[in-house]
Amino acid sequence: MPTNTDGVVTNRDFLRSVFHSMLRARILENKLSSLYKAGKIVGGVYLGRGQEAVSATLGTSLIQGKDFFAPLIRDQAGRTAFGESMLDCTRTYLGSAQGPMRGRDGNIHRGRPEMGMPAMISHLGAQVPVVAGMLFAKRLQGTLEGRVGATCIGDGASSTGAFHEGLNLAAVEKLPLVIVIGNNQFAYSTPNSRQFVCADLVEKARGYGIGGFSVDGTDLLACVSVIGEAVRRARAGQGPQMVVARLLRLSGHGEHDDGSYVPDEIRKDHYGRDCIEVAIRQLLENGHATADEISSWENEFSDEVQRAVAQAQQEAPPDPYHEDWTALATRFPLTASQPTAQPVFP
Amino acid sequence: MPTNTDGVVTNRDFLRSVFHSMLRARILENKLSSLYKAGKIVGGVYLGRGQEAVSATLGTSLIQGKDFFAPLIRDQAGRTAFGESMLDCTRTYLGSAQGPMRGRDGNIHRGRPEMGMPAMISHLGAQVPVVAGMLFAKRLQGTLEGRVGATCIGDGASSTGAFHEGLNLAAVEKLPLVIVIGNNQFAYSTPNSRQFVCADLVEKARGYGIGGFSVDGTDLLACVSVIGEAVRRARAGQGPQMVVARLLRLSGHGEHDDGSYVPDEIRKDHYGRDCIEVAIRQLLENGHATADEISSWENEFSDEVQRAVAQAQQEAPPDPYHEDWTALATRFPLTASQPTAQPVFP
């Protein structure tokens, strides 16, 4: 989060910063999508297209080195905003051994827990209590004050037991957790109607005894004000805050999926609009950026992306012969024998 | 549920019927408690003392042979009302081989799934989706119309992922499920303050998009009207209904526990009153029963309990030599060998 010398973030700077992350993410993801189609990617590609305003606003509202952020599958923009390097991303997708997961896990699962950004497991909802635990540790260590932990999840993940247990626990422990639910109306192919019954997922907040906000996730200005407020409240000690952002996934579930099950009416309605286009209009209309600036940013970020891709592509993949093939941090003496994959003859 | 010849239940008959189940359960459980203290019980004893009005009202509101009822640990009264025989209870507690679980499982876990009363597993919340599934089957079979499935659970169980997933699923499937949460203010020793944050658990109902009711669980008349209404709505096709009944557990968590962690103020407050005493007063005041009738019922039910205990005590325990020691319904041919506990020499 950019601060001026007094530590005060100006609205203009903040908006521009959010937009930078949105645009960087969009350009990066467009590139990932092409690479996927060209068969250059290891594993699947899941994009955050259409969800950048929400994700980048959250990431920008957090303080790197102090706050925690557990991104989920549509959070390229939030990762960028929280300070993840582009190389971490391209290295993982392109199978470089130098990525943060060293080829052991991939793509959207990457994280740097030691820097406050845990590495998600696939099981939806599972990161909620983990962020709660990170905050809980800080309370025990006496350094929770003014700190926030945030995670994004989807409408579908709200149906998991993990979401429920984790959020309730955070509420009971009164932890400064911000949970942003990106309700993009579908979980893979499954529409909201087969996922939950309440009119707006934010109606769940009351049942957890936590703060609840709804926002139009395609509207940058609205996101900045609503998500910003939720983060402020959590930071001020008001306990967990839920933000439900309504929007539409502007890609398939992954790049293998054309999303043809999304009805045309939905694509064409208000939430089907592209948050980047909306943001550009808002920046221009409010005089926060000029068209020239925006196109220079586009060029700049495209170059960055090209460089990050080029570098990762040059790097060696992981070498199985140099793996130690243990999942344990402890190095037990040899008497404490671990199971061996290979036959062991006497 | 007693009906007159037209199938119409009169309020007076209904109340008396609920009260009968409350009283039967109380007398039976008092006996179980003495037997436990005398070391005559196999396993633990968990009582529903103080929760009989809620449980019996629910059981009485259901139609045996048509509806489903998944009792939990404090539902002796509901079981009785739903038509469970007293012998099923005493045989299980006293270790007779003739109990419904044949010594394989015990006490509060007993059930008769083939009669619409599933046998709970210990894991809290796990019965919620099971009842949903029973109802779902009836929909597929075309016989759901007018049918209801109900289960009781505690305040503590509301923190489980199983509760959340199960209830949400029932809501999505719009099943006639009635969930009665007996908020007895403690889960074992854990107070509500360490379990959830909302002021009343019923606030969760809205988040699931289902009906929600609050009721004073110590007040028979209130229970009859509120739980009755919830059951009617479910039966009428209005989807899942949640009833949160506030009350206090009038025993320890189990008979091994003196519940000394429950503060005196709580014991003495409104919800610390005994629902049986309240019910007697209400019956008398409204002219639904006379004092003589009530004491004759007490005698009658005490005799019933004595007989059921005496019979179970005479019966043989399960005989390990006649067990077939398989958990499968399928009898595979011998080539398809099952693991053997004992060594198998060539």
Place this chain on the structure above:
Amino acid sequence: MSVTYIDAIREAQETLLREDPRVFLYGQDIATFGGAFKATKGLAEKFPNRVFDCPISEDAMIGLAVGAAIEGMRPIVEMQFADFSSIAFNQIVNQAATHFYRTGVPIPITIRLPSGGTPGSGPFHSQSMEGIYAQYPGLVVLTPASVSDAYHMLIDAVALDDPVIFCEHKFLYRWLKSKSINDDHLPIGQARIVRSGKHATVVAYSAMVHEAVRAADRLQQDGWEIEVVDLRSVKPLDIDTVLASVARTGRLLALGEAFPWGGVTAEVVSRVAAEGFHLLDAPPQRLNARDTPVPYHPKLWAAHRPTPESICEALRKLLTF
């Protein structure tokens, strides 16, 4: 015209829906979308109100299936990946598996687990959980390795009165093809000798059967004749067929794709050691995946699981012991 392994699974479900009104399908994205792997493609249209998309609630999905089974239905539940059944673990091992023993009321549900590794899938879309579920009394655990078995065993699974963990191998889904679904149909609980030999026995199941056959083909060039037994069902386990094979060959390699501690290979080796000790001319051996999560990068993945090369190497040591 050819039929793939996934086609067979789809066909079996179609047959079941057509012939048995008690069958319904429940899972995430299985209706309109036809499932993440298209195992139910077109079935929702053909069988309205028999194929349901459900919320992301694995625990409740199995709970619902158990309830429906109590009331006489025969649900087939698709887990999107085997790995996500960890969320439904309690309902599977404590509710479904114990129910018949406890109450006498059977729970005929079939849980389809898209299992096993494929390149680039990583720790949470690659697991082989058969050895976990097989530990629990009350479950039947099936691991078809051929197109025809995929079809017939799924039909048989639904006919069983017990909960069945049906482990389908994702790698075989589209890679494994057959001219047609044949009638060479063994009952559940019987293993199949897929290749006969006299120098050593490889006991395998699921995708590893094919790796074993490849390894056997290579070793044949050196004059070794390797017998390959496809377990088909890991619980119950047809130890008789395994023992009969070991009696012929005197040497055993148990091969699996799962993690190396315990699991199917340990059960096979320890049963053969106990019951067929005198048949063995060399120490019975195991070859499993390595003791780490399944790695994501294809280069690591290929070194994590057994391959024809590592199988050949293991067999050579075994043959020359």
Place this chain on the structure above:
Amino acid sequence: MSVTYIDAIREAQETLLREDPRVFLYGQDIATFGGAFKATKGLAEKFPNRVFDCPISEDAMIGLAVGAAIEGMRPIVEMQFADFSSIAFNQIVNQAATHFYRTGVPIPITIRLPSGGTPGSGPFHSQSMEGIYAQYPGLVVLTPASVSDAYHMLIDAVALDDPVIFCEHKFLYRWLKSKSINDDHLPIGQARIVRSGKHATVVAYSAMVHEAVRAADRLQQDGWEIEVVDLRSVKPLDIDTVLASVARTGRLLALGEAFPWGGVTAEVVSRVAAEGFHLLDAPPQRLNARDTPVPYHPKLWAAHRPTPESICEALRKLLTF
């Protein structure tokens, strides 16, 4: 004055809270109430804000512990019964167990599982889950059988940088007493020969060590000298000590209280068969619980698990083979 097994566990936690500010306790009913088994009695008072009651949310409890461990803490989580860890299964096997491998950041959490059967406890308060967790890479699985081990191994568990599944046997809680906690302290991963003999080796762990010793005592009257090895840790597994014992005795019975398919006994037998085949004078055997849920009635329960009688019977067959 004597110390019970549960006292040792309480003491260890007190020592840890006193000496290591990174340690905190998280579990249901463990604060004021002191836990369902009183393993944390008095600790909440002595260590304010270090011992927490939590909601009935096993999955989230482990999730929280993982998060706290990432940030440098060393949580000890009490499951009220091992059986309820099925709810936390996903967080244990997929989050905690994979974390170090995936990210390089260790997860030093200790999960206490009150395990094993006691009369009248039934299918859901009796389970032995060590063989389930041991299958997963990334977990350490400990099964102390003595009062002193209960103490020292819990201290050692918390010192390890990896997630530890700490299986305490409920039957031993109050039944097992010792004059004091002794200093005879082996490192994690080393087995202990608790009784030496020369005619057969019983490899056991947890409560079954005591049943094995009883059986050995009985057989001694007939002149048989049975060696009993207490594994202490089922993962890692000290196969060297087991092989050394089998080298002396030539005969192996692997004994466990868990279900009979797979599990610890299969791992032990199959490793000995592979690595110590030439040491064996008779087929290596296993004795486990039966293949049903743990029955509730004490008469059934006693016939479900191995007893000194069934161990003697198994050993007699083994000795006279």
